Amino acid sequence: MREWWSKICRALHLQNGLENELSDEIEAHLDLLAADNMERGMPPEEARAAARRAFGNMTRTHENAREAWQFPRFETVLADIRYGLRGIRKSAGFSVVVILTLALGIGANTAIFSVVYAVLLRPLPYPNGERLVWLGESTSNEPGISVTWINFEHWRQESDSFLNMAAFATTDLTLTGRGDAVLTHAGLVTSSFFELTGAKPVLGRLFTEADDTLGAAPTAVVTADFWQRNLGGDANVVGQTLRLNGRSYEIIGMLRPGLRFFSRPLDFYLPIGPSRVTSLKRSDHGSMRALGLLKPGATLAQARTNLDAIMQRLALSDPGPEDDHRAYATYLTEETTGEIRPTLLVLMSAVGLVLLIACANVASLLLVRSTGRAREIAVRVAIGASRGRLARQLLTENLVIAAIGGALGLLVASWCLRTLVLLGPVDIPRLSEATLDLPVLTFAVITSIVVGLLAGLAPVFTAGKVDLTVALKEGSAASGTGRRGQALRSTLVITETALTFILAFASALLVRSLIAAQTSNPGFEPQHLLALELQLPESRYKSDENIRQYYGQLSASLRAEPGIEQVGLVMCPPGAGDCGDWWYSILERPTPARSDVPMTLFNIVDGAYFGAARMRVLAGRSFSDADRVGGSPVTVINEQLARQSWPDPQLALGQHLKVGGPYTEGPTLEIVGVVANVSQMGLDAEPMPTFYYPFSQKPSSAMVVMIRTNGDPAQWTSAARRHVSAIDRNVPIQSLRTSEDWLGATLKRRRFATLLLGLFGALALVLVSVGIYGVINYWVSARQREIAIRLALGATRSTILRWAAFDATRLAAMGIVLGAIGAWGASRWLKSLVFGVTEHSPLMLLIAAATVLAVAALAASLPLWRAMHTDAVQNLHEA
Amino acid sequence: MSTVDDPRKALEFLQGTLEVLILRSLQTTPNHAYGISQFLEQQSEYEFLVDNGSLYPALQRLLQRRWITSQWKKTPNGRRAKYYRLTPFGRAQLVAAKSKWMRFVEAMARVLAPER
Numbered sequence: 001m002r003e004w005w006s007k008i009c010r011a012l013h014l015q016n017g018l019e020n021e022l023s024d025e026i027e028a029h030l031d032l033l034a035a036d037n038m039e040r041g042m043p044p045e046e047a048r049a050a051a052r053r054a055f056g057n058m059t060r061t062h063e064n065a066r067e068a069w070q071f072p073r074f075e076t077v078l079a080d081i082r083y084g085l086r087g088i089r090k091s092a093g094f095s096v097v098v099i100l101t102l103a104l105g106i107g108a109n110t111a112i113f114s115v116v117y118a119v120l121l122r123p124l125p126y127p128n129g130e131r132l133v134w135l136g137e138s139t140s141n142e143p144g145i146s147v148t149w150i151n152f153e154h155w156r157q158e159s160d161s162f163l164n165m166a167a168f169a170t171t172d173l174t175l176t177g178r179g180d181a182v183l184t185h186a187g188l189v190t191s192s193f194f195e196l197t198g199a200k201p202v203l204g205r206l207f208t209e210a211d212d213t214l215g216a217a218p219t220a221v222v223t224a225d226f227w228q229r230n231l232g233g234d235a236n237v238v239g240q241t242l243r244l245n246g247r248s249y250e251i252i253g254m255l256r257p258g259l260r261f262f263s264r265p266l267d268f269y270l271p272i273g274p275s276r277v278t279s280l281k282r283s284d285h286g287s288m289r290a291l292g293l294l295k296p297g298a299t300l301a302q303a304r305t306n307l308d309a310i311m312q313r314l315a316l317s318d319p320g321p322e323d324d325h326r327a328y329a330t331y332l333t334e335e336t337t338g339e340i341r342p343t344l345l346v347l348m349s350a351v352g353l354v355l356l357i358a359c360a361n362v363a364s365l366l367l368v369r370s371t372g373r374a375r376e377i378a379v380r381v382a383i384g385a386s387r388g389r390l391a392r393q394l395l396t397e398n399l400v401i402a403a404i405g406g407a408l409g410l411l412v413a414s415w416c417l418r419t420l421v422l423l424g425p426v427d428i429p430r431l432s433e434a435t436l437d438l439p440v441l442t443f444a445v446i447t448s449i450v451v452g453l454l455a456g457l458a459p460v461f462t463a464g465k466v467d468l469t470v471a472l473k474e475g476s477a478a479s480g481t482g483r484r485g486q487a488l489r490s491t492l493v494i495t496e497t498a499l500t501f502i503l504a505f506a507s508a509l510l511v512r513s514l515i516a517a518q519t520s521n522p523g524f525e526p527q528h529l530l531a532l533e534l535q536l537p538e539s540r541y542k543s544d545e546n547i548r549q550y551y552g553q554l555s556a557s558l559r560a561e562p563g564i565e566q567v568g569l570v571m572c573p574p575g576a577g578d579c580g581d582w583w584y585s586i587l588e589r590p591t592p593a594r595s596d597v598p599m600t601l602f603n604i605v606d607g608a609y610f611g612a613a614r615m616r617v618l619a620g621r622s623f624s625d626a627d628r629v630g631g632s633p634v635t636v637i638n639e640q641l642a643r644q645s646w647p648d649p650q651l652a653l654g655q656h657l658k659v660g661g662p663y664t665e666g667p668t669l670e671i672v673g674v675v676a677n678v679s680q681m682g683l684d685a686e687p688m689p690t691f692y693y694p695f696s697q698k699p700s701s702a703m704v705v706m707i708r709t710n711g712d713p714a715q716w717t718s719a720a721r722r723h724v725s726a727i728d729r730n731v732p733i734q735s736l737r738t739s740e741d742w743l744g745a746t747l748k749r750r751r752f753a754t755l756l757l758g759l760f761g762a763l764a765l766v767l768v769s770v771g772i773y774g775v776i777n778y779w780v781s782a783r784q785r786e787i788a789i790r791l792a793l794g795a796t797r798s799t800i801l802r803w804a805a806f807d808a809t810r811l812a813a814m815g816i817v818l819g820a821i822g823a824w825g826a827s828r829w830l831k832s833l834v835f836g837v838t839e840h841s842p843l844m845l846l847i848a849a850a851t852v853l854a855v856a857a858l859a860a861s862l863p864l865w866r867a868m869h870t871d872a873v874q875n876l877h878e879a
Numbered sequence: 880m881s882t883v884d885d886p887r888k889a890l891e892f893l894q895g896t897l898e899v900l901i902l903r904s905l906q907t908t909p910n911h912a913y914g915i916s917q918f919l920e921q922q923s924e925y926e927f928l929v930d931n932g933s934l935y936p937a938l939q940r941l942l943q944r945r946w947i948t949s950q951w952k953k954t955p956n957g958r959r960a961k962y963y964r965l966t967p968f969g970r971a972q973l974v975a976a977k978s979k980w981m982r983f984v985e986a987m988a989r990v991l992a993p994e995r
Contacts, residue, residue: 022935025912025961029931032913032960056931065935 022065030055059383080396087397088404094369095401097770098362102405102451104763105358107412110436110444112351112756114417115424116344117443118434120337125258127198128293133303134335135165135290136328140595144328144335147290150282151314155290155327158310161303162292166193167272169288170262172702173244174537174732178230181730183535184244186220187262188272188288196291197261204238204253211252212273219271220249224257226267242268246539263336263429282314283322283664291332304329321663324595336429342832343753349829350506350760353499355451357764360499361771362455364492366398368778395456402452410436410444423755425748486779490811493775497815497852498822500761500768505823505848507761509834510754512844513684516836517747522574523678523687525614529706529739530713531573532720536701536731544629547699550727555608557723558707564716566708568609569695572601573704574678575742579603583661584691586645587668597661600641601680601688604703606695610636610675612708613739618642619649620673623694627672633697635669641689642674649674657691669693682746684835706739713738753833765851769859776808777863787867788875797868804867805860812856816849823848889928897937899980900927902965902973905947911960912938938963946972 030051037047055061088095123129136144137151147155147167156165169188174181191207193199199206202224211219220242222231231237241248249270272288294303307327315323330338370377377390414436424431436444541547555567572579583597592598607623609615618639627634635657642649652671660666669691677687695703709716717736724731780787787800827839837844892900904910904918915938916929941947946969952962965973 021961026931026935028911028958028960029913031958032911032954035956035958061932061935064932065939 019066022062026055026058026061077396080393081400083393084397084400088401091369094365098365098401099405099408101358101361101767101770102402102448103408103412105355106406106409106444106447106451107416108351108760108763109355109447110409110413110440111416111420112347113443114413114434114436114440115420115431116348117439118430119428120341120344122430122433124333126196129332131294131296132196132332133162133292133294133300133329134332135292135307137325138328139322139325142599146285146287148282148284148286149288150284151311152288152290154310154314155307159303159306161295161298161306163295164192164196164293166190166196166291167288168193168291169272169286170266172535174535174539175230175242175244176246176537176539176730177243181537181732182230183732183734184226184267185264186244187266187269189269190272193291196293197259199259200256201253202256203235204251206253206255207269207271212271214273216271216273218247218249219252220268221253221255222251222268223255223259223266225265227254230267245537282318282320292329300329300331340428340749342829343749346506346829346833347753347756350503350757353503354760354763354767355447357496357499357767357771359451359455360492360496361767361774362451363457364489364771365774366455367489367492368774370394395453398456399449399452402448402455405451406444406448409448410441413444423752425752428749489775489778493771493811494815494818496768496771497812497856498819500764501816501819501848501852502823502826503757503761503764504851505819505844506826506830507758508844508847509827509830509837509839509841510757512837512841513833513835514747514750514754517684517750520679520683520836522683522743523615523676524574526574526739526743528709528711528713529613530709530716530720530736531739531742532705532707532724532736533734534703534705534724534731535734538701540728540730541701544699547701548696550731551606551695551699551703551705553727554705554723557727558705558720561716561719561723563710564707565710566608566612568612568706569606569703570609570613570706571604571700571703572680573706573739573742574613574680575682575746577681582659582666583664585658585661587656587658589645591662594663597663598644598689601690602659602693603690604693604695604698604700609706612706613678615678616676618674618676620653620671622673622675623696627694628696631697633667633669634672634694636673636675636692637671638675638687638690639677640687641691644689679743679746683743684747684750750833750835765855768852769855772808772811772856772859773862775811776804776860777866779807780804780863780867784870784875787870788872791870791872792876800870801864801868804864808856808860808864812853816852819852820845820849890926892927892933896980897933898941899973899976901937901941902946902969902976905963905965906970906973909962909964911954911962913960915963941969945969
């Protein structure tokens with residue numbers, strides 16, 4: 001305490017006084033020593049010199065004594081920072097390169113980390129979000145299918161791993177009675193859903209169990225968005241009614257904005273209890289899933305075992321076709337981010353590699369600089385600076401540089417992040433929430449410090465080992481050519497080259513995959529095709545006949561429009577993904593075991609669709625007018641489904657497909673045709689087995705009208721709208737876009753990942769070229785005299801070039817070999833992102849090698865040219 | 880590592896011992912830094928070699944703790960030197976430290992060279 005107080009006083013006023021007094025005291029000390037020496041008979045001069053020798057290291061005595069009265073760390077750190085800043089100003093060119101390198105590396109990392117944090121790491125915005133579990137059922141080959149109501153009820157009542165459980169589903173309903181008919185999106189939930197998600201009302205109240213029972217009066221809770229947009233922001237909405245699909249629902253409350261549990265925005269919530277179809281069987285599947293809140297301390301594995309036990313009990317007490325079903329449970333965080341996780345992790349690792357390259361680059365630059373400073377350091381050691389002190393100062397200098405780089409990096413990051421959020425596909429959950437918040441800033445700060453230390457280590461290691469006599473005797477230019485420094489620099493360049501190779505390879509793979517996906521044959525002609533998505537309001541189109549009639553009329557009127565060549569109907573257009581899947585079996589084939597029943601997508605199309613989409617019919621026929629209600633039920637299957645059972649599509653004709661498989665009810669359809677596969681799940685997805693119902697036999701109120709035009713399909717959008725509203729203005733248009741847009745949208749994530757990885761690859765190439773340039777340039781500078789002597793002794797320019805280039809080539813070759821090994825290992829992680837090419841593609845390895853080699857050659861060419869054109873005479877004269 | 884101590888080499892100060900020895904050297908009469916180092920070397924029969932790089936910081940620490948004070952004075956030979964003197968507080972510390980170190984030394988001796 002007392003020491004501190006006196007330190008503060010001295011630090012404030014007395015430092016100079018103390019400093020002078022200490023000098024005086026040491027001077028007096030020397031006088032006394034010298035006087036003793038003279039008494040022993042030494043001449044005065046010699047006595048004085050002997051006194052100095054006997055006293056020892058005066059500078060260190062000074063410094064140590066000073067540290068006793070200063071706050072040593074703080075003050076020397078300030079001094080080091082000042083010194084570092086001076087150094088940065090003095091070598092501006094060098095500093096700019098280092099700082100920019102760091103800013104790019106740290107900036108890119110921070111931006112990607114903020115995305116990773118927002119999407120994968122940030123806790124879910126629900127109370128106890130980390131204990132929320134996504135629940136579904138699993139068959140032996142299909143995990144996570146929907147839960148049936150009865151199973152859910154049993155889970156909720158009998159499970160002892162969960163505090164609370166909620167069920168949810170979504171549905172589309174047509175809102176009428178408030179202007180034009182609109183298609184609305186509803187969440188169907190149990191009353192417990194709001195408890196689990198922590199949702200609160202702004203107006204009115206939320207559901208209670210009473211609202212959630214069968215036979216309760218229909219109620220609705222609206223979202224703030226819907227209230228603003230469709231209800232005019234009326235403060236008295238509670239008590240009003242909404243007419244949905246012809247039924248009246250009383251609005252009982254409005255939610256506080258911010259609940260984003262479902263990936264698409266919802267208009268309102270309805271209790272799931274009364275709206276569900278009365279389900280008597282355990283196998284009545286809809287699209288319902290469940291959410292459970294684990295008891296504190298309960299593990300996911302316990303919960304699974306617990307629910308499975310209930311399922312096994314039920315199989316005994318209430319046997320049915322799905323007795324082999326088990327419970328599916330994963331944490332909500334994993335369920336919602338599972339798909340994007342590998343992509344983000346690949347991007348994070350890639351950008352981490354970029355940072356490592358930046359580090360290696362900076363380390364190598366600092367090394368060049370510090371060997372250039374070897375003389376300075378030697379002088380400082382000679383006048384008494386201790387090793388620790390020197391190392392501390394070099395580290396501080398590097399940290400100052402890293403701090404400036406980090407600060408600039410934050411600017412880079414904020415800019416990158418804005419671009420990322422704009423470019424990123426909207427279906428990445430919570431991407432828009434990525435900001436430079438506290439955890440991200442912490443990440444940036446820690447990264448900067450680690451980078452500063454990491455990049456700074458190399459010069460510090462060599463600084464500790466300065467050989468005084470050598471460094472002082474050698475000229476400063478030659479003093480850095482020590483074998484040690486050169487070896488370290490070479491290692492750094494090899495590492496950099498290897499890392500760059502990995503990135504180049506990964507980028508090449510992804511670009512190749514994107515090209516493969518974009519040019520992959522979608523199985524139909526998406527050009528000149530307009531897709532008009534409709535949903536007929538159930539209240540107005542109650543019977544199948546109404547629906548058939550409406551679509552018939554619309555198709556006919558569209559066909560009459562000039563420029564429209566063909567019009568077909570499809571429930572689920574290519575690129576729209578999975579609109580429904582179910583078990584199936586082939587009657588004429590051996591009956592599969594209960595656990596081996598295969599699954600297939602199903603779709604509904606009219607007779608004109610295959611023609612309008614230009615899908616090839618491989619065998620049999622398309623649907624025709626003969627396939628009508630009451631007639632024999634028929635189906636057309638795709639090639640993929642046909643290949644599962646028959647070697648030749650022709651053989652499928654006349655055979656029978658049993659919908660639902662042997663153990664579930666469903667119609668039996670005669671196969672009348674086989675069509676080519678289309679990119680149903682996306683351009684970069686494997687084809688899935690699919691069968692088509694004829695629209696005439698199984699009409700659906702939600703269909704997409706595919707319009708084949710003879711020019712840019714966008715020109716017909718207003719015509720399409722006109723025809724729709726001319727027939728019935730109460731039919732809402734869900735979407736109206738080109739077929740190419742539907743397909744293109746499936747590649748959004750791939751484009752995003754490819755673009756980023758490509759950018760990182762390019763960044764790595766730039767960095768590595770700077771690194772190679774630096775090292776070769778240094779090599780040439782250090783050997784300028786040697787080159788001049790060789791030239792003077794008769795070496796030709798090409799000998800010099802060969803000699804100098806040998807070093808560069810050796811480094812690049814070793815880097816590429818190491819990189820190829822690394823890339824081979826890393827390609828495993830890329831597998832999920834690769835399409836249309838093997839992840840070990842030798843061609844891509846070759847392209848990556850060629851690129852890295854070309855960049856290395858380019859970077860080395862300037863210093864090599866300098867080496868070749870060394871002016872021997874001038875150089876030797878100067879020496 | 881050599882296992883036998885080289886008696887030609889000076890002993891190094893153990894942590895905290897230099898301060899006590901400085902206090903002891905000032906017990907009877909004030910002295911200057913050079914005098915202190917001479918006193919310690921002579922009293923220890925040149926087993927201790929005082930390094931000025933340690934002596935000066937130690938003096939600074941003692942000054943800060945107010946265990947000693949300093950004053951510029953003339954030496955008997957008429958030269959100027961900075962003299963250090965024990966404060967009453969420092970004297971009390973010396974008594975305490977002395978008995979502690981004596982106990983320590985005896986204990987060390989008992990352990991290292993037990994009487995047979």
